[in-house]
Amino acid sequence: MKLLIVEDEQALRSSLVGYLRHDGYVCETADDYAQAHAKIKLYQYDCVLVDLTLPDGNGLDLVRTLKADNSRSGVLIISARASLDDKVLGLELGADDYLVKPFHLAELNARLKAIIRRRQFQGQHHLLFRDLSVFPEQALVLVRDEPLTLTRKEYDLLLFLLANPNRVLTKESIAEHLWGDDADTADSFDFIYTHLKNLRKKLQEKGVDNYIRTIYGMGYKLSTE
Amino acid sequence: MKLLATTNRYYLLLATLVFAVGSVILYYGIGWALRVEVDEQLVNNKTLLLSRIRHTNRLPANSLGNELAVTPGPLPTQLRDTVFFDPVERGQVPYRQLSFPAEAQGTRQWITLRKSLLETEDMLGVVLTVMLAVLSLLLLSLVLLNQWLAQWVWQPFQLTLKGLRSYDLQRQQPLVLAATTNIDEFTELNQALSQMSERLTADYQSLKDFTENAAHETQTPLAIMRAKLEQLLQADELRPATAQLVGDLYGATVRLSRLHQALTLLSKIENRQFPDAVPLALDKVVENKLHLLQDFVDDKQLRVERVVAGQPLLRMHPALAESMVGNLLQNAIKHNQRGGLLTWTLTHDYLAISNTGPVLAGEPNRFFERFRKLNVTSDSPGLGLSIVEQICRYYGYTVSYSFRPANALHTLRVQFQAKPQG
Numbered sequence: 133m134k135l136l137i138v139e140d141e142q143a144l145r146s147s148l149v150g151y152l153r154h155d156g157y158v159c160e161t162a163d164d165y166a167q168a169h170a171k172i173k174l175y176q177y178d179c180v181l182v183d184l185t186l187p188d189g190n191g192l193d194l195v196r197t198l199k200a201d202n203s204r205s206g207v208l209i210i211s212a213r214a215s216l217d218d219k220v221l222g223l224e225l226g227a228d229d230y231l232v233k234p235f236h237l238a239e240l241n242a243r244l245k246a247i248i249r250r251r252q253f254q255g256q257h258h259l260l261f262r263d264l265s266v267f268p269e270q271a272l273v274l275v276r277d278e279p280l281t282l283t284r285k286e287y288d289l290l291l292f293l294l295a296n297p298n299r300v301l302t303k304e305s306i307a308e309h310l311w312g313d314d315a316d317t318a319d320s321f322d323f324i325y326t327h328l329k330n331l332r333k334k335l336q337e338k339g340v341d342n343y344i345r346t347i348y349g350m351g352y353k354l355s356t357e
Numbered sequence: 358m359k360l361l362a363t364t365n366r367y368y369l370l371l372a373t374l375v376f377a378v379g380s381v382i383l384y385y386g387i388g389w390a391l392r393v394e395v396d397e398q399l400v401n402n403k404t405l406l407l408s409r410i411r412h413t414n415r416l417p418a419n420s421l422g423n424e425l426a427v428t429p430g431p432l433p434t435q436l437r438d439t440v441f442f443d444p445v446e447r448g449q450v451p452y453r454q455l456s457f458p459a460e461a462q463g464t465r466q467w468i469t470l471r472k473s474l475l476e477t478e479d480m481l482g483v484v485l486t487v488m489l490a491v492l493s494l495l496l497l498s499l500v501l502l503n504q505w506l507a508q509w510v511w512q513p514f515q516l517t518l519k520g521l522r523s524y525d526l527q528r529q530q531p532l533v534l535a536a537t538t539n540i541d542e543f544t545e546l547n548q549a550l551s552q553m554s555e556r557l558t559a560d561y562q563s564l565k566d567f568t569e570n571a572a573h574e575t576q577t578p579l580a581i582m583r584a585k586l587e588q589l590l591q592a593d594e595l596r597p598a599t600a601q602l603v604g605d606l607y608g609a610t611v612r613l614s615r616l617h618q619a620l621t622l623l624s625k626i627e628n629r630q631f632p633d634a635v636p637l638a639l640d641k642v643v644e645n646k647l648h649l650l651q652d653f654v655d656d657k658q659l660r661v662e663r664v665v666a667g668q669p670l671l672r673m674h675p676a677l678a679e680s681m682v683g684n685l686l687q688n689a690i691k692h693n694q695r696g697g698l699l700t701w702t703l704t705h706d707y708l709a710i711s712n713t714g715p716v717l718a719g720e721p722n723r724f725f726e727r728f729r730k731l732n733v734t735s736d737s738p739g740l741g742l743s744i745v746e747q748i749c750r751y752y753g754y755t756v757s758y759s760f761r762p763a764n765a766l767h768t769l770r771v772q773f774q775a776k777p778q779g
Contacts, residue, residue, distance in 0.1 A: 141577055147584035154591075185573060212576035213569070214618065216676050234580035234614050237587045285652060300590045302604065304611040316615065317653045317687045326656075349601030350590055 133248060134158045136177045138168040138194065139210070140186050148181070151237045152244075165189030172198055172205075178248055179206035181240075184213055184222070192225060199226040206247035210235065236305035242295035259294050262356065263340050266294060275338040285310060286331045289324075293344065293354040302351040328352060361507045365500060372499075376492050380485065387484055391477040392453070396436055399455040402470050407459060416461045417468070423452065426469045432456035439471070450475050513538035517547055524554065526561055564628055572621045576614065583610045619740040622680065623727075626747045634672035634752075640665050640703050642682050647701075650686055658696045667705035669773045673752060681748045684741040685710045685769055692767070700766075711768040721758045745769075 135157050139145040142163065149159045162168035165186045172180065172194065180198065184191040195207055207227040211218065214232045222230050228247045231240060249257050249268065259266040265274045271287060273280040282290065292309050293301065306324050307315040332344055345353045410416060419426055423441050436455050443450040451474040459468050517534055524532050532554035534547040586607045589595070595603065625631065647654070647661065654661060671678070689699050689712035697713035723729060725746040728739045749756045755772045
């Protein structure tokens with residue numbers, strides 16, 4: 133999987149590269165519009181991550197270029213501009229998703245995976261993790277070929293964990309993934325704990341144990357061991 | 358009162374005063390002039406008569422009318438006023454008379470010459486009538502002239518006023534005013550107004566840019582902090598104590614960016630950067646938001662009651678409507694008791710959202726202040742109700758808090774139109 137990360141902020145760029153390389157992506161970077169434009173004209177990427185405010189241009193023009201060239205790359209906009217108009221415009225131009233800065237890297241990773249899954253496999257794809265297989269299009273979860281019944285939130289939670297295996301997911305990123313801006317309506321951390329407890333119990337009943345680990349003080353982790 | 362009506366009023370007042378004084382002066386002036394003329398004629402006639410008597414040595418006979426009388430008595434010799442009955446006029450007629458002695462053929466008689474003042478009074482009447490007619494004609498034409506001026510000379514002013522009325526800063530259209538008019542003052546006014554609107558547009562734009570840039574510039578370092586902390590969390594060699602520290606730091610950056618988002622929203626509302634209002638059905642907005650918050654409602658085992666008695670005709674920006682409803686609902690869920698009640702009532706002129714909960718200490722009006730928190734240890738920045746109030750103010754609604762001790766029900770009510778008085 134080859135990615136192009138267009139981001140003018142060096143510190144953020146290096147974090148993105150570091151996080152995503154860990155997942156096996158080949159990451160190329162561009163720190164301004166001209167460089168990014170040259171790269172998307174020359175090479176083919178599976179997904180392009182575009183920051184909108186670049187020192188020498190507007191990231192939206194890169195999206196336009198990609199669409200004009202009928203590129204097969206997915207496009208994920210990462211921007212500090214949170215207004216509805218920018219979001220609508222970005223998606224109308226053909227971007228696959230729009231993520232507002234600051235974001236959780238785990239969230240970015242999950243969205244990136246969803247984009248690539250949709251693009252590369254036209255939906256005919258399932259996720260495998262140890263004894264679990266998940267068919268996202270049918271919202272179906274199998275444990276050793278036996279279906280597992282989950283609530284909506286438990287399913288979303290499992291999918292988020294599966295997108296970031298072997299990574300510590302902070303309570304904050306889980307809360308925002310599940311409830312978005314409404315995450316601070318209640319003590320959502322207790323809430324996550326309840327949902328996780330139920331999810332673990334259901335997995336345990338199917339005979340798979342110790343998949344989800346609690347990392348004290350930080351969050352949770354889907355463990356391969 | 359209109360400018361022209363005001364000037365006209367003073368104009369007319371002054372003109373009437375001047376005309377009144379003028380008429381009095383004219384009346385007495387002409388009267389005096391005519392009387393002097395009559396006196397002069399009487400004295401002339403006396404000289405003429407005396408010289409004729411000296412020539413003919415005969416006294417004249419009494420004339421047919423009252424013009425000339427010859428009497429024996431001694432009479433006072435100065436000019437006098439007198440009144441005679443005139444059978445033709447059927448009334449007393451004023452006369453001016455002059456008596457003097459005359460001698461002829463040895464007899465001394467007193468001759469009295471008289472002249473009627475009736476003709477002079479008639480003449481005075483005619484003169485005054487003509488004068489008054491001319492003056493009122495002048496006054497009338499002045500009023501008409503002013504009306505014409507109002508229509509034609511003030512026309513550029515009316516156009517300027519029309520242009521100003523239809524001007525809206527947020528539409529970012531330039532203020533279009535005629536660059537030159539036939540009146541210098543109006544041209545200057547238009548130029549000054551155009552310059553002012555350009556300045557306003559520039560200020561508005563820079564304020565808008567500032568808000569956007571501030572948001573961008575603060576979110577970027579926050580994004581870096583968060584990304585670095587998240588990377589740090591993945592490091593295997595973290596000791597539990599360090600991990601706890603990094604976890605807390607991470608939580609703090611999340612709170613900070615939430616706070617920042619709320620403040621940016623508040624300042625955007627204050628800068629009136631949500632001009633696009635669309636008609637919307639508020640009950641749908643509430644239903645959707647409640648659906649999104651269902652997890653939290655279920656978690657607290659809240660009983661939700663809805664009363665929709667009417668649908669207000671609202672025009673709002675969808676994001677603001679959602680934010681207002683969302684904050685009210687979040688507030689009602691957050692401060693609710695486990696197993697409590699959440700009611701929402703919608704009528705054509707208000708939306709009320711109530712929740713059960715213990716009596717609150719403190720001034721109800723201060724609940725809408727920024728950073729006002731019921732529970733000081735809460736993670737929430739305490740901006741929810743400020744945002745609601747700001748949105749209400751933006752659209753001219755009013756939001757109020759009330760508490761009913763009977764069933765421990767706290768109610769926040771958004772009134773869309775001003776309550777009818779009394």
